[in-house]
Amino acid sequence: xxxxxxxxxxxxxxxxxxxxxxxxxxxxxxxxxxxxxxxxxxxxxxxxxxxxxxxxxxxxxxxxxxxxxxxxxxxxxxxxxxxxxxxxxxxxxxxxxxxxxxxxxxxxxxxxxxxxxxxxxxxxxxxxxxxxxxxxxxxxxxxxxxxxxxxxxxxxxxxxxxxxxxxxxxxxxxxxxxxxxxxxxxxxxxxxxxxxxxxxxxxxxxxxxxxxxxxxxxxxxxxxxxxxxxxxxxxxxxxxxxxxxxxxxxxxxxxxxxxxxxxxxxxxxxxxxxxxxxxxxxxxxxxxxxxxxxxxxxxxxxxxxxxxxxxxxxxxxxxxxxxxxxxxxxxxxxxxxxxxxxxxxxxxxxxxxxxxxxxxxxxxxxxxxxxxxxxxxxxxxxxxxxxxxxxxxxxx
Amino acid sequence: xxxxxxxxxxxxxxxxxxxxxxxxxxxxxxxxxxxxxxxxxxxxxxxxxxxxxxxxxxxxxxxxxxxxxxxxxxxxxxxxxxxxxxxxxxxxxxxxxxxxxxxxxxxxxxxxxxxxxxxxxxxxxxxxxxxxxxxxxxxxxxxxxxxxxxxxxxxxxxxxxxxxxxxxxxxxxxxxxxxxxxxxxxxxxxxxxxxxxxxxxxxxxxxxxxxxxxxxxxxxxxxxxxxxxxxxxxxxxxxxxxxxxxxxxxxxxxxxxxxxxxxxxxxx
Numbered sequence: 001x002x003x004x005x006x007x008x009x010x011x012x013x014x015x016x017x018x019x020x021x022x023x024x025x026x027x028x029x030x031x032x033x034x035x036x037x038x039x040x041x042x043x044x045x046x047x048x049x050x051x052x053x054x055x056x057x058x059x060x061x062x063x064x065x066x067x068x069x070x071x072x073x074x075x076x077x078x079x080x081x082x083x084x085x086x087x088x089x090x091x092x093x094x095x096x097x098x099x100x101x102x103x104x105x106x107x108x109x110x111x112x113x114x115x116x117x118x119x120x121x122x123x124x125x126x127x128x129x130x131x132x133x134x135x136x137x138x139x140x141x142x143x144x145x146x147x148x149x150x151x152x153x154x155x156x157x158x159x160x161x162x163x164x165x166x167x168x169x170x171x172x173x174x175x176x177x178x179x180x181x182x183x184x185x186x187x188x189x190x191x192x193x194x195x196x197x198x199x200x201x202x203x204x205x206x207x208x209x210x211x212x213x214x215x216x217x218x219x220x221x222x223x224x225x226x227x228x229x230x231x232x233x234x235x236x237x238x239x240x241x242x243x244x245x246x247x248x249x250x251x252x253x254x255x256x257x258x259x260x261x262x263x264x265x266x267x268x269x270x271x272x273x274x275x276x277x278x279x280x281x282x283x284x285x286x287x288x289x290x291x292x293x294x295x296x297x298x299x300x301x302x303x304x305x306x307x308x309x310x311x312x313x314x315x316x317x318x319x320x321x322x323x324x325x326x327x328x329x330x331x332x333x334x335x336x337x338x339x340x341x342x343x344x345x346x347x348x349x350x351x352x353x354x355x356x357x358x359x360x361x362x363x364x365x366x367x368x369x370x371x372x373x374x375x376x377x378x379x380x381x382x383x384x385x386x387x388x389x390x391x392x393x394x395x396x
Numbered sequence: 397x398x399x400x401x402x403x404x405x406x407x408x409x410x411x412x413x414x415x416x417x418x419x420x421x422x423x424x425x426x427x428x429x430x431x432x433x434x435x436x437x438x439x440x441x442x443x444x445x446x447x448x449x450x451x452x453x454x455x456x457x458x459x460x461x462x463x464x465x466x467x468x469x470x471x472x473x474x475x476x477x478x479x480x481x482x483x484x485x486x487x488x489x490x491x492x493x494x495x496x497x498x499x500x501x502x503x504x505x506x507x508x509x510x511x512x513x514x515x516x517x518x519x520x521x522x523x524x525x526x527x528x529x530x531x532x533x534x535x536x537x538x539x540x541x542x543x544x545x546x547x548x549x550x551x552x553x554x555x556x557x558x559x560x561x562x563x564x565x566x567x568x569x570x571x572x573x574x575x576x577x578x579x580x581x582x583x584x585x586x587x588x589x590x591x592x593x594x595x596x597x598x599x600x601x602x603x604x605x606x607x608x609x610x611x612x613x614x615x616x617x618x619x620x621x622x623x624x625x626x627x628x629x630x631x632x633x634x635x636x637x638x639x640x641x642x643x644x645x646x647x648x649x650x651x652x653x654x655x656x657x658x659x660x661x662x663x664x
Contacts, residue, residue, distance in 0.1 A: 209491050254550035262505075287583055290582025291547070291548040291582055331460065333464075
């Protein structure tokens with residue numbers, strides 16, 4: 001939360017081109033590509049690379065904050081989110097820092113999704129279909145003023161890019177990006193006595209700190225006058241490959257929580273934003289998960305449906321549920337509250353989207369529905385024998 | 397400072413004489429708005445405040461305080477506010493080992509058996525100094541946001557309780573001041589772990605004179621009612637019976653509105 005964020009314009013609404021209002025002071029401000037002041041708090045925010053996720057988190061990720069992603073069971077969707085985050089950094093010209101203990105960071109970067117040229121197909125369809133809706137409703141006139149049904153979360157102003165997961169980003173785009181990598185097996189083990197408190201993360205913390213300091217993201221280095229945002233992507237912290245034993249023993253271990261706390265302190269005093277994924281379902285100590293969430297600013301959890309769950313007809317349109325566990329309250333009393341917390345994600349052929357979850361309409365014909373009701377009723381009925389109800393359900 | 401909360405608690409910044417040990421806590425909710433309330437409340441009352449900010453940066457607190465009509469930077473320059481930037485210091489302490497007061501105070505980050513002795517010494521020194529100057533009658537106040545972070549950093553519940561006990565003895569009894577602390581619970585109530593924040597909360601509830609517990613709504617998420625707060629007063633003197641009231645609330649940009657359960661404007 002360095003000084004530039006405080007004098008960022010407050011409450012400028014950039015929705016559409018219909019308004020001619022423009023704040024005079026805008027031109028004086030430092031403009032960093034890929035950032036904008038938040039509509040609600042005036043905080044400088046960046047896109048996470050998934051516009052629907054930005055929307056669910058109240059506009060985007062605040063610079064200086066930490067996003068914790070609780071990985072899904074097989075780390076496939078959280079890995080995709082990490083790549084979106086990095087790809088958005090490449091497209092916005094931000095500096096990147098990728099740390100991993102499992103996949104080599106170069107491999108993660110090689111597989112970044114390619115940006116879509118014809119941006120946002122959904123929005124285009126929506127705008128082209130809206131003029132046709134002008135004809136007034138005659139019978140169900142009460143529904144006239146209701147907003148148009150839209151399950152995909154999207155904001156009116158465009159922020160962030162859309163990506164095609166099926167293609168990889170072109171080499172020349174990647175070559176222009178400033179990318180720093182950290183691959184644990186290639187690093188020198190920590191020699192300082194501090195490794196006792198931070199455990200396996202002390203090397204990582206040192207390299208992040210020296211990067212921030214040398215490249216002037218905290219404004220301390222007066223020779224380097226970079227005005228850019230640093231995106232930190234830390235993959236699968238807490239897993240066994242990092243040399244952490246939180247997944248193995250239920251004993252109290254403070255290395256990961258201390259690391260997150262100190263990282264938060266670093267982020268707060270610099271122009272950087274971090275995305276951390278943690279396999280929380282593997283952590284043995286049940287107190288630790290809540291603490292990690294409290295120590296990060298934004299926390300989301302991905303819950304992918306296993307093959308068994310996808311047979312459930314309720315969820316057949318989605319690939320998993322997205323839980324927004326914590327939304328930050330930065331520089332303001334309250335936070336932007338969403339109207340629903342029932343969010344689901346879906347990985348379409350090319351892109352990852354987050355939608356409000358709706359139950360699918362029951363399109364089965366009324367006869368079978370009547371029977372279903374009967375069978376439900378009978379199972380609740382105390383006098384009916386269980387055998388009878390089972391046979392009637394088999395018949396329906 | 398929220399006027400509605402003042403009228404519920406029957407306090408006002410013009411008349412702060414009680415020695416109180418106020419415990420703020422939350423579970424599946426966010427009670428940080430109460431910290432902002434008390435910070436602006438005591439600054440408006442003219443008390444000397446020592447604020448230990450363990451979770452957020454100074455700019456965050458001052459941005460919120462600005463909305464509540466208090467200027468933290470001015471208060472700090474006047475010497476009315478002593479702000480301990482513990483979060484900012486943590487990075488410096490962990491990585492550089494540079495000297496200085498704040499680094500020394502944060503020895504809980506480094507030592508193998510973390511203690512809060514240095515932090516307490518600093519708090520006592522900064523608040524008793526105010527007492528020595530004694531140009532005003534207003535009592536000194538300590539605000540800690542929040543204690544449960546210390547547990548994540550490896551400080552034991554016992555060490556935290558020692559710290560609060562010393563603070564209560566020094567500030568509430570000796571200096572006739574007040575202490576406000578926040579404890580955030582992230583575990584289930586029935587967890588019987590030794591080092592859990594629920595354990596800390598139970599121990600502090602036993603100590604406190606006024607407790608404000610913020611809890612998530614049992615009926616689930618709602619856009620118009622944020623959460624509910626249970627206010628508990630310890631009985632004193634003749635009426636030993638403690639009092640308990642529950643309110644629901646909604647946080648706005650600059651204020652918070654409290655209402656009796658079920659009487660939100662969205663419901664009625």
